[in-house]
Amino acid sequence: MDEHIIELKNISKNYGDLQVLEHLNLYINQNEFLTLLGPSGCGKTTTLRIVGGFESPAEGDVFYRGTRINDLPPYKRNINTVFQRYALFPSMTVGENIAFGPTLSKKLSKKEIDRQVDEMLALVNLSGYGNRRIDTLSGGQQQRVAVARALINRPDVLLLDEPLGALDLKLRKEMQIELKHIQVESGITFLYVTHDQEEALTMSDTIVVMNDGKIQQIGTPQDIYNEPKNSFVADFIGESNILKATMIRDYEVEFLGRRFPCIDTGFGENKPVDIVLRPEDVELIPVREDRPSGTVVSSIFKGVHYEMRIVCGEDLIVSQSTRYVEPGSSVSIDVTPENIQVMEPSDLTPTLIAAKKAQRVRLEVRP
Amino acid sequence: MKKQKSALLALPMAIWLLVFVLIPIGVIVYYGVTVTGPDGNLVFSLSNFARFADETYLKVFLRSIKIALYATVICLVLGYPVAYICARGTERFRTIVMLLLMLPMWMNFLLRTYAWLSILENSGLVNRILGQFGIERIQFLYSEGSVIFGTVYNFLPFMILPIQNVLLKMDDSLLEAAYDLGATPVQRFLRIVVPFSVPGVISGITMTFVPSVTTFVVSQLMGGGKVPLVGDIIERQFRVVSDWHFGSAVSVIVMIVIISMMVLMNKVDKSDVDERGVIL
Numbered sequence: 001m002d003e004h005i006i007e008l009k010n011i012s013k014n015y016g017d018l019q020v021l022e023h024l025n026l027y028i029n030q031n032e033f034l035t036l037l038g039p040s041g042c043g044k045t046t047t048l049r050i051v052g053g054f055e056s057p058a059e060g061d062v063f064y065r066g067t068r069i070n071d072l073p074p075y076k077r078n079i080n081t082v083f084q085r086y087a088l089f090p091s092m093t094v095g096e097n098i099a100f101g102p103t104l105s106k107k108l109s110k111k112e113i114d115r116q117v118d119e120m121l122a123l124v125n126l127s128g129y130g131n132r133r134i135d136t137l138s139g140g141q142q143q144r145v146a147v148a149r150a151l152i153n154r155p156d157v158l159l160l161d162e163p164l165g166a167l168d169l170k171l172r173k174e175m176q177i178e179l180k181h182i183q184v185e186s187g188i189t190f191l192y193v194t195h196d197q198e199e200a201l202t203m204s205d206t207i208v209v210m211n212d213g214k215i216q217q218i219g220t221p222q223d224i225y226n227e228p229k230n231s232f233v234a235d236f237i238g239e240s241n242i243l244k245a246t247m248i249r250d251y252e253v254e255f256l257g258r259r260f261p262c263i264d265t266g267f268g269e270n271k272p273v274d275i276v277l278r279p280e281d282v283e284l285i286p287v288r289e290d291r292p293s294g295t296v297v298s299s300i301f302k303g304v305h306y307e308m309r310i311v312c313g314e315d316l317i318v319s320q321s322t323r324y325v326e327p328g329s330s331v332s333i334d335v336t337p338e339n340i341q342v343m344e345p346s347d348l349t350p351t352l353i354a355a356k357k358a359q360r361v362r363l364e365v366r367p
Numbered sequence: 368m369k370k371q372k373s374a375l376l377a378l379p380m381a382i383w384l385l386v387f388v389l390i391p392i393g394v395i396v397y398y399g400v401t402v403t404g405p406d407g408n409l410v411f412s413l414s415n416f417a418r419f420a421d422e423t424y425l426k427v428f429l430r431s432i433k434i435a436l437y438a439t440v441i442c443l444v445l446g447y448p449v450a451y452i453c454a455r456g457t458e459r460f461r462t463i464v465m466l467l468l469m470l471p472m473w474m475n476f477l478l479r480t481y482a483w484l485s486i487l488e489n490s491g492l493v494n495r496i497l498g499q500f501g502i503e504r505i506q507f508l509y510s511e512g513s514v515i516f517g518t519v520y521n522f523l524p525f526m527i528l529p530i531q532n533v534l535l536k537m538d539d540s541l542l543e544a545a546y547d548l549g550a551t552p553v554q555r556f557l558r559i560v561v562p563f564s565v566p567g568v569i570s571g572i573t574m575t576f577v578p579s580v581t582t583f584v585v586s587q588l589m590g591g592g593k594v595p596l597v598g599d600i601i602e603r604q605f606r607v608v609s610d611w612h613f614g615s616a617v618s619v620i621v622m623i624v625i626i627s628m629m630v631l632m633n634k635v636d637k638s639d640v641d642e643r644g645v646i647l
Contacts, residue, residue: 104549105549150548
């Protein structure tokens with residue numbers, strides 16, 4: 001069994017009347033790349049700051065290798081942080097910034113510190129930058145200095161708070177790969193916070209989706225994408241069609257007025273459920289009586305595929321396919337059983353459906 | 368075209384600097400290097416400067432520098448913590464403290480200093496209170512100490528404000544980062560906060576030291592004429608002796624000394640020259 005390096009038990013936190021975290025339970029395994037993913041205000045940064053020791057929980061306990069560390073100040077935790085806006089010290093050079101941690105303890109000789117700084121600079125691809133001033137570096141370089149400064153203390157856990165938020169798309173993609181590389185290379189546990197689902201899917205071993213101070217789902221990127229537990233997760237991760245449906249019985253679900261075979265069981269008979277269909281799983285076929293049908297209102301070329309929008313009664317369905325379908329044509333919709341993801345109904349679903357519809361209609365109207 | 372326009376915008380500033388800064392300094396320097404000749408015309412001479420090299424004057428000058436240095440150091444020691452606490456405090460707290468600091472400044476400089484006279488004089492408030500406890504009268508006024516006290520009192524806000532302004536710009540995450548990397552609160556203060564505040568400290572020192580060296584109101588009132596400073600010499604030449612040439616020469620000397628000291632101080636911390644600009 002993996003060792004739980006960090007464990008959060010029943011953590012709650014509030015700022016005045018605002019409940020930020022509600023009875024949160026979570027553990028992080030040794031050497032894991034774990035990402036807290038959610039919209040802003042979901043409590044992900046607060047969770048990270050509690051692990052770092054910058055905030056203390058109102059309720060609940062934080063454990064580090066089984067020891068309770070609620071009252072341990074940040075500088076006594078073997079955990080380091082890469083801050084959102086890097087927080088590099090402006091009065092020091094790149095090398096001095098990286099050496100900050102080791103020079104504090106005075107345990108190492110200057111020569112040894114210099115050697116370690118060079119090693120860190122090499123790790124983050126900044127060899128030769130030691131004497132540069134911070135304000136002469138680009139955003140991506142500052143980012144890497146921040147990572148090096150945090151890693152030189154050889155922490156057991158590295159906390160990263162939206163570290164790529166300020167970078168442009170191309171640099172962000174490069175840094176995603178580089179960070180993952182650094183994590184594998186150094187063997188350090190990463191706790192990563194982001195609102196960018198693609199970033200989370202690319203780098204993580206485990207993703208924790210959060211909303212409103214509660215964990216919605218914990219799983220591998222594949223789990224989260226392919227089998228979202230509820231409509232919030234489905235909506236947050238990737239494009240999706242979320243529909244109200246009825247579970248007729250095991251292996252049979254009804255939506256858009258038709259019955260479909262599915263692979264889910266255990267919801268009971270004639271129970272309301274939510275379902276999610278990924279656009280790439282929605283097949284457009286010639287009109288068939290036993291399948292819902294509708295009219296294609298738009299076909300947009302997206303590069304790898306076309307994106308079709310189909311008005312189907314009250315609903316607006318998005319389908320992605322490499323095959324072009326003429327707008328105005330009548331089609332039926334089909335989905336293979338394993339691509340229908342059945343979920344417990346959520347209070348959030350009607351809002352999500354309405355928001356999606358409004359957004360899609362708005363896109364349609366655009367000239 | 369665009370360049371010409373912006374040059375035009377600078378014109379009022381240029382005229383201001385010429386009329387109110389350069390010409391007056393030019394006149395002072397001109398008076399400093401001339402004396403009235405036997406025929407009543409002004410003739411070039413450095414004798415005004417030579418006159419200053421007299422023991423009496425040099426003593427006064429050194430005393431001025433000493434008192435200004437003491438006052439500046441005391442302002443820094445008292446002002447830095449206030450600036451730090453304000454900068455780290457809430458907006459509301461900061462507004463209240465700033466209001467209390469600025470309130471006396473809205474009163475006339477002379478009046479404020481007179482107020483201290485009545486508090487500190489032999490039959491003043493402090494001595495009367497001490498008297499209630501059977502403590503003998505203490506002579507507070509008319510000493511170097513009272514002059515330093517008056518100077519600190521009058522110029523302390525000029526130390527606090529620039530330091531606070533710089534510290535306000537410091538991101539909280541810098542402190543958290545230092546904390547996170549293993550710095551104790553003391554290390555954090557010495558290695559992050561202090562270096563960050565250097566530009567504010569330098570302008571604070573400048574804004575307290577310069578007026579402290581040249582003040583004559585404080586030394587005349589709080590020192591009662593027993594602790595003359597270089598400002599008193601200059602004032603005397605203009606208002607009592609009417610030797611504008613010698614007065615101007617002393618002014619020029621003081622100006623040169625102050626500028627040299629400021630240049631020297633800027634050299635000490637040349638790492639972030641570009642962030643400052645304003646103070647010299």
